[in-house]
Amino acid sequence: MLAIADLGLVVVIGGGLAAFVDALAPFTGHLFGIGIVAGIALLVRRRMVMLVTVGVAATIGLHAWLGLARCAPETSAAPPPLTTTAARDSGYGLTVLALNTWGAHADAGRLERYLASSSAHVVVLSELGPASRPMLDRLRQVYPYQVRCTGKPSCALALLSRSPFVSAGSARIARGKPAFLWARLTGFVTIIGTHLHHPMDNPWLHQAQVQALTQFTRRIGGSLVVAGDLNTSPWSNAFRLLKTSAGLSPASPLLPSWPAWPVALPQIAVDNIFVSSDLGVAAAGTGPAVGSDHLPVWAHLERRAVPTDTRHSHRYRLASSLAASGPHLGGKLSADFAGEQRRAGNLRP
Numbered sequence: 001m002l003a004i005a006d007l008g009l010v011v012v013i014g015g016g017l018a019a020f021v022d023a024l025a026p027f028t029g030h031l032f033g034i035g036i037v038a039g040i041a042l043l044v045r046r047r048m049v050m051l052v053t054v055g056v057a058a059t060i061g062l063h064a065w066l067g068l069a070r071c072a073p074e075t076s077a078a079p080p081p082l083t084t085t086a087a088r089d090s091g092y093g094l095t096v097l098a099l100n101t102w103g104a105h106a107d108a109g110r111l112e113r114y115l116a117s118s119s120a121h122v123v124v125l126s127e128l129g130p131a132s133r134p135m136l137d138r139l140r141q142v143y144p145y146q147v148r149c150t151g152k153p154s155c156a157l158a159l160l161s162r163s164p165f166v167s168a169g170s171a172r173i174a175r176g177k178p179a180f181l182w183a184r185l186t187g188f189v190t191i192i193g194t195h196l197h198h199p200m201d202n203p204w205l206h207q208a209q210v211q212a213l214t215q216f217t218r219r220i221g222g223s224l225v226v227a228g229d230l231n232t233s234p235w236s237n238a239f240r241l242l243k244t245s246a247g248l249s250p251a252s253p254l255l256p257s258w259p260a261w262p263v264a265l266p267q268i269a270v271d272n273i274f275v276s277s278d279l280g281v282a283a284a285g286t287g288p289a290v291g292s293d294h295l296p297v298w299a300h301l302e303r304r305a306v307p308t309d310t311r312h313s314h315r316y317r318l319a320s321s322l323a324a325s326g327p328h329l330g331g332k333l334s335a336d337f338a339g340e341q342r343r344a345g346n347l348r349p
Helices: 002-014 018-044 048-068 108-117 134-141 203-217 237-244 318-324 331-344
Strands: 094-103 122-128 145-148 158-161 165-172 179-185 189-195 223-229 271-275 279-286 297-303
Touching (some): 018 203, 094 223, 108 134, 122 179, 134 145, 134 158, 158 189, 203 223, 203 237, 271 279
Parallel strands (some): 094 122, 189 223
Antiparallel strands (some): 094 297, 122 158, 145 158, 165 179, 179 189, 223 271
């Protein structure tokens, strides 16, 4: 056990072979715990089975506590969404919630009741199975503004909002790359919702999707939120790439959200909300188990003044970059972003 834990930590901390690192990275905390327990058991050499059993249980319990200790409603009362005129007023903000609904296995009724009572301004849903899709129409009473791609191959996403979209759509960055939904809200806040491939199923595909997402988000100026089941944990190369190369910050460094079925015992942080540097995180946490094998994750964001960032400069040439990506981005995406580029000049190459 000690040898396996040490070898795993060497691979993760060493950072080489990025694709394999990201497959192991979600278990970094478990490797630390098991390594410590195995080392103590070897030193004591008495009641080793009991020590190992208690230590592994404590490791699992600690991770579950990290996810459940911050399990709370998104906000007690949803304030108005942030706008350019209210950007500096206290009490104004944007609450974003992301949830993997668990495809065909979801408890659709329980999911619908939870989302109908949610106080989030924007909800990003991934892995929407056929049983869960009818609830989207019923949720229009709470979230009247929606964009979805549930009918497209390899795309089971929905983005719901209380506030109207300036523009919105669905697209794929490139062939074989992740599908995503996007919406531009008042105040030039862009929300991108996506679901990345799991690194344990195909680490190379996961790595390619993260790189494509990172390169794409670097082209978007203004306030940016990327949310969804990114299958990205805090110790992974993908997590570091989104922070260093895309210039995004996680809403919370560690919020275990999976598994939440058959009991809520979250161990791995795979659901994420990343934000640009001009957005501050006033609060973040997980929601309760709501009929999926993932817990919801949420963040309450507030605009803050930051020094001029090179990420937001040279904002006038995105349309040509999108057009060069070919038909996978779709004419609507290019047209909408190009129109906003002319009106607001808030996009960068």
